Amino acid sequence: MSQSFVPVPENSDFPLENLPYAVFSTENNKVHRICVAIGEHVLDLKAVSQLFPFQVQKSLQAETLNELMGLDFEAWDVVRSQTQKLLTKGSELDHNVDLKAVSIVPQSEIKLHLPAQIGDYTDFYSSIHHATNVGIMFRGPDNALMPNWRHLPVGYHGRASSVVVSGTPIRRPLGQTFPDGAEKPVFGACKLLDFELEMAFFIGGKGNQLGEPIRVDEAWKNVFGFTLMNDWSARDIQKWEYVPLGPFTAKNLGTTISPWVVPTAALKPFVLDNFPQEPEVLPYLRQNIPFNFDINLEVSLKPADQNEALISKSNFKHLYWTPLQQIAHHTVTGCNLRPGDLMASGTISGETPDSYGSLLELCWKGTKTLELPGGKTRKFLQDFDEVIIRGHCEKNGLRIGFGECVGQVLPAHPVPQ
Template identity: 75%
Template sequence: MMTSFVNIPEGSDFPLENLPYGVFSTKSNPRKRVGVGIGQHVLDLAGIAQLYPPEVQDALNSDSLNLLMSLGHTAWNVVRTRTRELLLKGSVLEENLLLAQSVLIPQSDCELHLPANIGDYTDFYSSIHHATNVGIMFRGKENALMPNWRYIPVGYHGRASSVVVSGTPIRRPLGQTLPVDGQPPVFGACKLLDFELEVAFFVGGPGNQLGERILAEDAWKNVFGFTLMNDWSARDIQKWEYVPLGPFTAKNLGTTISPWVVPVAALEPFLVDNFKQEPEVFPYLKHERPFNFDINLEVSLKPEGGAESIISKSNYKYLYWTALQQIAHHTVTGCNVRPGDLMASGTISGEAEDSYGSMLELSWRGSKNINLEGGATRKFLQDGDELIIRGHCERNGVRIGFGNCAGKVLPAIPL
């Protein structure tokens, strides 16, 4: 068993088997730089870039992960392998005590930033349980899934400019809503603010040129790593505006991601079978390679001044459509994707009621109370509520964590 010279507490989200990437700064050095999470520390890769092969040094000296993402699968393996070597007992880094002390920085001293410059952001709708639940609420059991749902990974283009890192507050939006069907709309603060439990991935590799496509069988080369996501949603605004072109201002108020990007290599020990798909998908969407993961997901809600309550426990493995199929469908028209693009799963819900990935489902469109610690209840989010998403894989004593994806709801600013 490999052992690091860095102290890694038992049960840490960031053991030697993980090595997630992030971008950080410190008060003493405000320059943004690339780091790797290890135990309770961040390893400053810019500070030891000279210990890596020349072809990756510029990427490690960058202020975002985009350049590293662009280098492709072979370079990612080189960086990961070398990072692990440098963190092992007896490594050249351990032997250079002054250097080690300068580049191993306590996470408590770091400010974490968005890991990449996000050029484009696409959100999918890939959980069959979530899609079925929403369909039943609004169309009934007989028409729960739309006719296209089992044929294509449904998605929409989101707003990259409002993707924010964990810890950034989210302001309650204003907008038009239709409180009473058949009556004119009204304007005011959103009353049905919701979260969506999601996992997203960053596109890597060279991507594809406009007019070209990436088949599902080859798309694994274009997945750099995964991060947690909360796609904040204004349900009452969404209901009024989504016809006929889909989500718009109900979804652009903010999208929170965790600051850490867990590489695919760290997740491979937790591969599970892809979700069984019926009918058979079109050839461009087929891939033999398993690309589904046993990632435990948990959502907590903490009212202002109150205790944190777990309101949902779900799992990434419930997704019907894989990340590879999402890339394949996204590019089948010849749409070009680029390193740093963000693609999200859509709300992840399981079959059980306590595994639903949104308050819309947990409260079943507001007809049920969600019970919290201390006797409080919710149907949708209130001002002052903090929503925290966590995720981890665990097997044979190894835990791979994603860090927190958290945000607090602030009151709307009056118009």
């Protein structure tokens, strides 16, 4: 492995083989710039853009990743290769003391922002274990999966305007619910607030024209990179409103993503066979290339004034539907995707209770209690609880991390009179 001239601590999420993208600013320079993470620092790509081929320089000088995302996969490879070269010991940048001083910035001195302007956001429902668990809770084991679930990637269009970067607080929503035993709906603060452990990817490439589907085995050209996600959910609001048209205000209160976008190329050493699918899917969804990844995921819960406690350990590999199938199904109607669109996995749960990706499952619809250190217990999230999602891949001494996806619950606004 090549070594960077920037120190990379042992077990860092951000070695030279990773280089996740983000958008940052500093106290002395409020302009948003694109960077990559290396160890405990970032490389300001705008500051070194003149060291890249001319055709990609403009995209590296932008204030979001959209323009870089809008280039093709060959251009992404050029940027990644040159970035690794510049950060390697003995490189042109390593020997340029002045440029190094302005382009290598400690992460402790930066503020991170949403990595892209998100035009559209789609949330899928791609974990068979999660879908089965929820189905058992509400319909029983004989009807756990809806008849369509194994035939197509179920999803819904989310609210892009309420996607926020890690660290942004989430306000407990107000809404309409129908409590068990009630005679009519009531209005008030959500009582059953939940997290959802998810991952998401950003659409890149030239996208597709309206009316032109993307073929499943060509869809990899449109996957720019992956990020961690927490899709906050108001379960009591959702239960009352979701029939017949599905998620609405129970899902639009906020969706948190990590600031770091790990390029697909960094995940190649961790590719796995796709999840087995039975029955065979229709031809437009038949995927001939592996596009599944061994990404370890974990969720910790931190009540106010308490240490965080690990409450779930899952893995991306549990997803039944792949990102390529999600793109193929999303566009089979001719729906046009654009650079910066966000596609989420849905809750990622494993087979065992310690791998469930939501409190709805961990506490089995409130019938079980989650024990936390210090005598604390939870069935759903309380005000000032903080949810921390982390992820990493590890193999043969190589670790590729995704950083953190963090959000704290704030109390609801007073109920309007």
